[in-house]
Amino acid sequence: MDAQTAVKPRVAVHKFSSCDGCQLALLNLGEDLLALAARVELVHFAEAGPLDPDTEVDIAFVEGSVSTPEDLERIQQVRRHSRMLIAIGACATSGGIQALRNGADGAEWVARIYSHPEAISSLAHSTPIASHVKVDFELWGCPVSGPQMLAVVNALLLGVTPRANADKVCTECKRQGYPCVMVSRGVACMGPVTRAGCGALCPGLGRDCYGCYGPAENANTDALATQFDHLGLEPQAIVHRFQSINSQAPVFLAAADKARMGCDE
Ligand code: SF4
Numbered sequence: 001m002d003a004q005t006a007v008k009p010r011v012a013v014h015k016f017s018s019c020d021g022c023q024l025a026l027l028n029l030g031e032d033l034l035a036l037a038a039r040v041e042l043v044h045f046a047e048a049g050p051l052d053p054d055t056e057v058d059i060a061f062v063e064g065s066v067s068t069p070e071d072l073e074r075i076q077q078v079r080r081h082s083r084m085l086i087a088i089g090a091c092a093t094s095g096g097i098q099a100l101r102n103g104a105d106g107a108e109w110v111a112r113i114y115s116h117p118e119a120i121s122s123l124a125h126s127t128p129i130a131s132h133v134k135v136d137f138e139l140w141g142c143p144v145s146g147p148q149m150l151a152v153v154n155a156l157l158l159g160v161t162p163r164a165n166a167d168k169v170c171t172e173c174k175r176q177g178y179p180c181v182m183v184s185r186g187v188a189c190m191g192p193v194t195r196a197g198c199g200a201l202c203p204g205l206g207r208d209c210y211g212c213y214g215p216a217e218n219a220n221t222d223a224l225a226t227q228f229d230h231l232g233l234e235p236q237a238i239v240h241r242f243q244s245i246n247s248q249a250p251v252f253l254a255a256a257d258k259a260r261m262g263c264d265e
């Protein structure tokens with residue numbers, strides 16, 4: 001069978017509880033997305049046009065957390081219909097910013113914010129996709145990087161297992177030759193414990209990393225919390241550094257809990 005007549009892999013992009021930013025990262029690939037679209041059949045991607053959420057696919061990208069009763073039901077269906085399921089973005093990999101409610105009384109927040117709280121149907125917790133179904137690969141970030149998504153699809157099309165980059169943002173920062181904001185200006189930076197992939201975007205702009213790519217492999221959060229303490233951060237401020245976009249990633253959750261003990265002393 002030649003390339004013209006070969007059956008193209010079917011790809012879907014599904015949205016759960018999210019802001020659509022990770023789908024936009026894919027759309028922003030521009031010409032690369034058009035090239036990709038020529039090699040695969042994009043059967044469901046609401047942001048881009050095609051709609052067929054219940055169809056069987058080879059690769060399903062899933063953006064967003066499981067935060068509503070409807071999400072809970074639909075993720076099982078997506079899993080049944082997908083050969084490979086790839087969770088994209090902080091919402092899908094760790095519950096995202098909406099998981100900050102996991103440590104609070106979500107119902108009370110809803111009652112305070114909305115004039116008709118009965119119209120809101122949400123679960124008590126926001127959870128990552130892997131808490132509910134088998135996930136074949138995870139891409140972290142808020143949002144994910146489009147080129148990283150492309151690299152994953154290219155690997156799968158070649159029959160190769162995609163490689164996770166679980167190194168630290170500091171390694172990318174050093175390679176780019178950016179001045180270290182923590183050493184040069186005493187700014188608390190999450191780079192030493194955060195997963196690489198963004199090209200050290202924030203230090204490149206002269207600001208600290210706030211951990212949006214989630215925990216790196218072998219993240220030494222104890223050492224970083226001690227460094228934050230030396231920089232003069234109050235225990236509560238250290239808690240907030242770890243309790244952010246990826247607050248429910250186990251490594252950051254444990255670091256925040258440990259720092260919280262300092263708040264009680
Ligand atoms: S990870 Fe960030 S950019 Fe992606 S959907 Fe969630 S909130 Fe939006």
Ligand code: SF4
Pocket residue numbers: 169170171173174178179180181182183189190191192200203208209
């Ligand atoms: S600025 Fe942040 S990411 Fe860059 S080297 Fe310093 S601590 Fe690491």
Ligand code: SF4
Pocket residue numbers: 142169194195198199200201202203208209210211212213214
């Ligand atoms: S430097 Fe940190 S906060 Fe900024 S984009 Fe990269 S991982 Fe996210």
